[in-house]
Amino acid sequence: MGNQNKGDVNGLKEGIREFMEAAPAIYMPGLSVDTVIFGFHNDKLKVFLLRFANTPYFVLPGGFIKKEENLDDAALRILQERTGLQDIYLEQFYTSGNTSRSKETVAKEELQKIIGKAQWSNWFDQRFVSVCYYALIDDTKVKPETEIFFTEFKWFDVNKLPKLLYDHDLIIKKALSRLQSDLDEKLVGFNLMSETFTMGQLQKLYEAVHQKKFVRTNFQRKLLSLNVLERLEKQYTGKAHKAPFLYRFVTGNSE
Amino acid sequence: MGNQNKGDVNGLKEGIREFMEAAPAIYMPGLSVDTVIFGFHNDKLKVFLLRFANTPYFVLPGGFIKKEENLDDAALRILQERTGLQDIYLEQFYTSGNTSRSKETVAKEELQKIIGKAQWSNWFDQRFVSVCYYALIDDTKVKPETEIFFTEFKWFDVNKLPKLLYDHDLIIKKALSRLQSDLDEKLVGFNLMSETFTMGQLQKLYEAVHQKKFVRTNFQRKLLSLNVLERLEKQYTGKAHKAPFLYRFVTGNSE
DNA sequence: ACAAAAGTGTTATGTCTACACCCATGT
DNA sequence: ACATGGGTGTAGACATAACACTTTTGT
Numbered sequence: 001m002g003n004q005n006k007g008d009v010n011g012l013k014e015g016i017r018e019f020m021e022a023a024p025a026i027y028m029p030g031l032s033v034d035t036v037i038f039g040f041h042n043d044k045l046k047v048f049l050l051r052f053a054n055t056p057y058f059v060l061p062g063g064f065i066k067k068e069e070n071l072d073d074a075a076l077r078i079l080q081e082r083t084g085l086q087d088i089y090l091e092q093f094y095t096s097g098n099t100s101r102s103k104e105t106v107a108k109e110e111l112q113k114i115i116g117k118a119q120w121s122n123w124f125d126q127r128f129v130s131v132c133y134y135a136l137i138d139d140t141k142v143k144p145e146t147e148i149f150f151t152e153f154k155w156f157d158v159n160k161l162p163k164l165l166y167d168h169d170l171i172i173k174k175a176l177s178r179l180q181s182d183l184d185e186k187l188v189g190f191n192l193m194s195e196t197f198t199m200g201q202l203q204k205l206y207e208a209v210h211q212k213k214f215v216r217t218n219f220q221r222k223l224l225s226l227n228v229l230e231r232l233e234k235q236y237t238g239k240a241h242k243a244p245f246l247y248r249f250v251t252g253n254s255e
Numbered sequence: 256m257g258n259q260n261k262g263d264v265n266g267l268k269e270g271i272r273e274f275m276e277a278a279p280a281i282y283m284p285g286l287s288v289d290t291v292i293f294g295f296h297n298d299k300l301k302v303f304l305l306r307f308a309n310t311p312y313f314v315l316p317g318g319f320i321k322k323e324e325n326l327d328d329a330a331l332r333i334l335q336e337r338t339g340l341q342d343i344y345l346e347q348f349y350t351s352g353n354t355s356r357s358k359e360t361v362a363k364e365e366l367q368k369i370i371g372k373a374q375w376s377n378w379f380d381q382r383f384v385s386v387c388y389y390a391l392i393d394d395t396k397v398k399p400e401t402e403i404f405f406t407e408f409k410w411f412d413v414n415k416l417p418k419l420l421y422d423h424d425l426i427i428k429k430a431l432s433r434l435q436s437d438l439d440e441k442l443v444g445f446n447l448m449s450e451t452f453t454m455g456q457l458q459k460l461y462e463a464v465h466q467k468k469f470v471r472t473n474f475q476r477k478l479l480s481l482n483v484l485e486r487l488e489k490q491y492t493g494k495a496h497k498a499p500f501l502y503r504f505v506t507g508n509s510e
Numbered sequence: 511a512c513a514a515a516a517g518t519g520t521t522a523t524g525t526c527t528a529c530a531c532c533c534a535t536g537t
Numbered sequence: 538a539c540a541t542g543g544g545t546g547t548a549g550a551c552a553t554a555a556c557a558c559t560t561t562t563g564t
Contacts (some may be wrong), residue, residue: 028384031384065384070353071350072352074352092350096326098326099324131350
């Protein structure tokens, strides 16, 4: 796909046209990948979204599957293109395939406005079945990239989402619900934090994902009892209170 | 697709050829649906499989998605064609999309043996991404149908499976693992039983799915505490022991 | 000294486990 | 009478929840 500088309207136009021309030879028809990228900042669970052209609508980062590419590899490639990250925790959670989801017209009309109807090729007229993944990233490390079609990226609070195209609102709901169970069963939460963290930060994360409060003292004991946290040195923040321990997540198992 | 009487070899040959010719116009390319059909008899969890032509290999029942058909509807249609059942509990659980899975050659060679290479059309040469569903059925009601490509159907004990084509062994493993969690979280087990059942039968089902024993008395209490079972009259089987109560699963919730 | 956040202790409550015990049924 | 499977009771282990108490830190 390659990055276009979208300040250049003619470049954008040309980029879109070229993409639509080239796509059928490169990608599997009728199949797409959508990714729900979760991040955690300001004690809030965030979702990474892209503004579709100059509309008020946003969409999930997505893409297509190369003809000789594994499905998981396609999802990973798409994420790497958007975030610049190499190691990303990725989980497939749903495949969306109602015919109605492809009947969305806003996106098509906007694209046609940009490139002109004459230049339209039929890649985006097909029905798409979309395989959905969620990703967890430590967003202190992200350097997001804009791209053709998308003029702006933005993190949204997971319960203050903007208007979304297609069935992307439904997909985010499903992703969140899956994340909630995975958080407890597979301890995936650590992928949303930086390498070391305090128990307080970790609790905030759990509260943001599960959308409810936990009792501080019990939370601490419960997570320590899982034997997946290594206690490191204390962190002196300069604040007027006891310095909290830092922790690191240890894979495998201790003791 | 329609049923062919496969006693008639020429009919089979013609059926397959016709299918491959017609398929590209009817179905989405590169996409398939596979279904893991679970049943429960003789206190064992069973999987419904189809023998591929005259090979020793079996495959999951599967099919393709019509161009204007919802994904879930396609899965349901495929199941109805195979089982004759109308109401089927169906759950999407995974989408399999490694390129290697389509490199399977046994199936192709066998088909070519039957219809001759000259008659080969390229429908089955493409790479397929397969959306996988599991289904739970009360197999006292099933009237399975054979079909073109498949000469025999058979229920297999879930841990005594035959050789399987493609990645269908992996898919069954994932289906079982998902069924295990859904059994507890969504109480889907009742779809595998007839309308009424005894606590003993229900326990056997749970043991078959989770592949472990439960303590009878505790199991009973636990399931009754869920408030989803309605106690009916006793069942006199003529056996030399106390007559057990029959239960029925009640949706919604009682008190 | 004090406020703010971190860490530990304790007690009540609920759930899980194992097993003892009794009940109904047909031979 | 007794073997067989069904149903209930209960004590100990373990987990969860609520909250009191102590500790550390910078102002």
